[in-house]
Amino acid sequence: MIIIGATSGIGASLARQAAEKGYLVGGTGRREERLISLKEALGDAFFYRVMDVTQRESASNTLQQLIDEMGGMDIIVLNSGISNYPSSSVTAMEQEIIDVNVSGFVNLFGRAFSYFREQGTGHIVGISSIASLFGTSRAAPYCGSKAFISTYMQGYRQRCNASDQFNITITDVKPGFVKSEMTDGKRGMFWVGETDVAVRQMLKDIENKKSYSYVTRRWRLVAWLIKLTPNLLLDRLKIGA
Ligand SMILES: NC(=O)c1ccc[n+]([C@@H]2O[C@H](COP(=O)([O-])OP(=O)(O)OC[C@H]3O[C@@H](n4cnc5c(N)ncnc54)[C@H](OP(=O)(O)O)[C@@H]3O)[C@@H](O)[C@H]2O)c1
Numbered sequence: 027m028i029i030i031g032a033t034s035g036i037g038a039s040l041a042r043q044a045a046e047k048g049y050l051v052g053g054t055g056r057r058e059e060r061l062i063s064l065k066e067a068l069g070d071a072f073f074y075r076v077m078d079v080t081q082r083e084s085a086s087n088t089l090q091q092l093i094d095e096m097g098g099m100d101i102i103v104l105n106s107g108i109s110n111y112p113s114s115s116v117t118a119m120e121q122e123i124i125d126v127n128v129s130g131f132v133n134l135f136g137r138a139f140s141y142f143r144e145q146g147t148g149h150i151v152g153i154s155s156i157a158s159l160f161g162t163s164r165a166a167p168y169c170g171s172k173a174f175i176s177t178y179m180q181g182y183r184q185r186c187n188a189s190d191q192f193n194i195t196i197t198d199v200k201p202g203f204v205k206s207e208m209t210d211g212k213r214g215m216f217w218v219g220e221t222d223v224a225v226r227q228m229l230k231d232i233e234n235k236k237s238y239s240y241v242t243r244r245w246r247l248v249a250w251l252i253k254l255t256p257n258l259l260l261d262r263l264k265i266g267a
Pocket residue numbers: 030031032033034035036037054055056057060077078079080105106107108109126153154155156200201202203204205206207208209
C-alpha cells in the first residue's frame with residue numbers, strides 16, 4: 027500500500043495501522059523528518075520518499091521509484107490535502123488548495139490508473155470529504171476541490187465497472203471532522219472523530235473494497251441529510267463568515 031501524504035494525521039495513522047496488519051507500506055510527504063520517524067517505528071515494513079505533489083513531474087517519477095523499490099503496488103491512497111489557512115492573499119491560498127487537492131491528486135491518480143490498467147488490477151483510494159457534498163462560505167475552495175475529486179472518481183469508477191479488460195477498485199473516502207493538524211485549533215467543529223478510530227474504519231472499508239467510505243460512521247447520517255436538503259436551504263447556511 028502506498029500512501030501519498032503519510033507524514034501526519036490520517037495518513038500517518040494509516041501507515042502505522044496498515045503496517046501492523048502486515049502490509050508493506052510506502053509513504054510520502056514533504057517533511058522528511060516525519061518519514062524518518064515512521065521508518066524508525068515501522069522498520070522493514072516501511073519505505074518512503076520525499077514528495078511535493080504540486081511538483082507534478084517530479085511527484086510522478088518519485089511514485090515510480092517507490093513502486094520499483096517496493097517491488098510493485100496494489101493499493102494507492104491519495105491522501106495529501108490542505109484546507110483554508112490564514113493568508114495575506116485569498117487568491118494565492120485558493121490556488122494552492124487547487125494545486126494540492128486537485129492538480130496534485132489528478133496527476134498521481136492518472137499515473138496510478140495507468141499502472142493498474144497495465145497490471146490488470148489495483149485499488150485507488152482517494153481521500154475526499156463530507157465537504158464534497160456542499161459548499162460553505164468558510165471553505166469554498168476546499169469544498170470545491172473535494173467535490174471535484176469525488177465526481178472525478180465516480181467517472182473513473184463507471185469506466186472500471188464497464189470494463190472487462192481490467193479490475194480496478196476506486197474508493198471515495200469521505201471523512202467528517204477528524205483530529206489532525208488540519209483541524210487543530212479550528213472553531214465550529216462537532217463530532218470530531220479520533221484519528222485512529224476513523225482510520226480503523228477506513229482501512230476496513232478499503233479491505234472490503236467499498237466504493238464509498240464515511241468515517242467516522244455517524245458522518246454517513248450527515249451525508250444523507252445534506253443530500254436531502256434543498257439548495258434553497260443550503261444557500262442560506264451560516265457557517266462562518
Ligand atoms: N481531518 C479532517 O477533519 C478531514 C476531514 C475530511 C477530509 N480530510 C482529508 O484528509 C486528508 C488528510 O488530512 P489530515 O486531516 O490528516 O491533515 P494533515 O495532518 O494536515 O495531513 C495532510 C497530509 O497532506 C500532506 N500534504 C500537504 N500538502 C502537500 C504537498 N504539497 N505535497 C505532498 N503532501 C502534502 C501532508 O504532508 P507534508 O506536509 O509533509 O507534505 C500530510 O501528510 C486530506 O486530504 C484532508 O482534506 C480531513
